Amino acid sequence: MADTRLKSLDAAFTTKGLTKTYGEGPAAVHALRGVDLVIPDGEFVVLLGPSGSGKSTLLNILGGLDRPSAGSAHFKDTELTALSDAELTRYRRDHVGFVFQFYNLMPSLNARENVELVTEIARTPLDPDEALALVGLDKRAHHFPSEMSGGEQQRVAIARAVAKRPTVLFCDEPTGALDSATGRAVLKVLTDVNEQLGTTVIIVTHAANTAQLADRVIHFADGSIREVIENTAKLTAEQIEW
Numbered sequence: 001m002a003d004t005r006l007k008s009l010d011a012a013f014t015t016k017g018l019t020k021t022y023g024e025g026p027a028a029v030h031a032l033r034g035v036d037l038v039i040p041d042g043e044f045v046v047l048l049g050p051s052g053s054g055k056s057t058l059l060n061i062l063g064g065l066d067r068p069s070a071g072s073a074h075f076k077d078t079e080l081t082a083l084s085d086a087e088l089t090r091y092r093r094d095h096v097g098f099v100f101q102f103y104n105l106m107p108s109l110n111a112r113e114n115v116e117l118v119t120e121i122a123r124t125p126l127d128p129d130e131a132l133a134l135v136g137l138d139k140r141a142h143h144f145p146s147e148m149s150g151g152e153q154q155r156v157a158i159a160r161a162v163a164k165r166p167t168v169l170f171c172d173e174p175t176g177a178l179d180s181a182t183g184r185a186v187l188k189v190l191t192d193v194n195e196q197l198g199t200t201v202i203i204v205t206h207a208a209n210t211a212q213l214a215d216r217v218i219h220f221a222d223g224s225i226r227e228v229i230e231n232t233a234k235l236t237a238e239q240i241e242w
């Protein structure tokens with residue numbers, strides 16, 4: 001598929017001195033130690049780093065699920081750190097989609113009904129069938145989660161997350177529970193979402209191969225950014241090594 005999207009040079013996110021400390025005194029855990037970061041709008045970004053290095057903490061703050069202890073985080077011109085709880089909820093509802101390692105589908109609802117959970121409350125949603133077609137599951141709309149493989153369930157979760165046309169899609173270990181073939185299919189869907197809808201996609205993972213798909217790879221270590229690499233030779237999901 002040709003990438004006809006014009007990439008914007010505007011920042012989707014800017015953080016300055018972003019700090020998160022859990023607990024106090026000798027028991028304090030320094031999850032983020034003053035992170036300065038710019039994530040351009042429309043990019044496919046991968047956060048890599050060892051367990052406990054602060055990746056999920058950063059994702060949760062940028063996604064409006066958590067607040068930092070100090071420093072600032074902007075989404076475009078909006079300072080997330082200055083928003084009230086109600087405003088943060090609106091930010092999540094209007095701009096953010098989440099995909100987690102374990103799908104979080106409603107077992108009593110079929111694929112289409114799981115997607116409709118979002119399209120019924122979003123302001124300018126995709127048609128649920130269009131969202132399922134985007135992830136290649138338009139023929140499985142009436143199947144329940146228990147009737148689908150892990151990779152198919154994750155694709156329904158992605159359809160649900162993108163159905164509200166989020167500006168940003170956050171994924172925490174989206175292929176962590178999947179074998180290589182289904183993991184590859186899920187990554188293909190995520191790159192399609194980035195390219196076809198222009199959604200900024202930010203993925204936290206241990207899987208170093210996912211970095212080969214990224215415009216930008218951010219390496220974390222011990223609550224800090226160790227290195228940011230702009231990838232000049234992106235691969236497709238079919239090409240990456242597993």
Ligand SMILES: Nc1ncnc2c1ncn2[C@@H]1O[C@H](COP(=O)(O)OP(=O)(O)OP(=O)(O)O)[C@@H](O)[C@H]1O
Binds near residue numbers: 206
């Ligand atoms: N709610 C919490 N209370 C106390 N400590 C926490 C809490 N959440 C995270 N931490 C700690 O903060 C540090 C960073 O955690 P975080 O989950 O951001 O790391 P991560 O890089 O995403 O790790 P993983 O790859 O294992 O998910 C860890 O030491 C973790 O134990």
